[in-house]
Amino acid sequence: MGGIDLVIIAVIAANVLMSFKGFKDSQFFNKYKFDVSSIKAGDKIRVLSSGFLHVDTTHLFVNMLTLYFFASSVTSFLGTTGFLLVYFGSLIIGNLLSLYFHKDDYGYTAVGASGAVVGVLYAAILLQPDMMLGLFFIIPMPAYVFGIGYLFYSIWAMKARRDNVGHDAHFGGAMGGYFITLLLSPWVLKEHLLMVILLAVPILVLFVLQKMGKL
Template sequence: MAWQNKTLFNRLIFYPPAISAGQWDRFVTHGFIHADSMHLLFNMFTLYFFGRAIEGLYREFVFGYGFVIFYVLAIVAAMIPSYIKNKRNASYLSLGASGGVSAVLFAFILLAPWEMIYLFAVIPIPAIVFAIAYVAYSIYANKQGGSNINHLAHLWGGAFGVVATIILHPPILLHFLNALISPQF
């Protein structure tokens, strides 16, 4: 609907001056609009495959809504640093579910660090190697700037996924460390 209705799109997008003026719902709504169908498809493809793997971890919380709450909180948490950095920047806009999707992906990596992730759906790479490369690239790209991608949201979404999963399931940290020292391909 937001692609067809510019007024709706502008009301939902992450825009720090509007948030500072009291439109706090934009911390959530920006995660449910995307720039185009490819942006949406990529995020939902990733969410579908990795979300299915970790949904069971969170289902037991909050009367079965733990995964949904985890995902929405990740969307919010991933944008807090961007908001702080751009609070007074009237030209800053952000949209998409990448922060929440990164949280899901990194929670999955805690579960299965040596599982193969298929980069661009064809190149197999161990999840832990992907995580290291993804974090390094996101830091580099964030420092470079000049793109329309919110790399900071990717980093903070991933961090949220790791921290929240460890807090809710402390044994997962030991599982992750044991899995790291005992690779299984």
């Protein structure tokens, strides 16, 4: 097993160990979860640490399985350092966007690696836009169609507020994966320009809606 593979396994292991600690120790979980009031009071570590906690084993399994499938695509193009920049950058950007949208909701809390994982997924889509994804692991779909559709769904879910899922963190994670990948691999702008433009559309829509006060 190469060094790159070991880094992916190490990230997954860190999520598993910290999540299982949180499952058994509510004090630990509450100390490191994303909590708007605590973060605004100066407890900034939660912006990072909350990304390694999960609600339950299903939440953890889905995130780690998705990460496992797409991380190798990112490491093959960006290397170990690039993968880590995408992962942690997306995690932090996702949580910062969530903080922005919930800055006045002092009771808002969240956990999960979803922002980081979606960032890795979007990096993989930019780097290999012709790859196919299995929707629900069954229905074949072009990666870029899934990417665009997922972001528009996230915008709708952020407006609807009908569930307890951190859609804003997912969206911020996708933005992190998008912009960090372009910074690290500017060749993507030349080789996959149409996909770069198409994947930017929902990001622009989000901020236009925000500016108009419709989110």
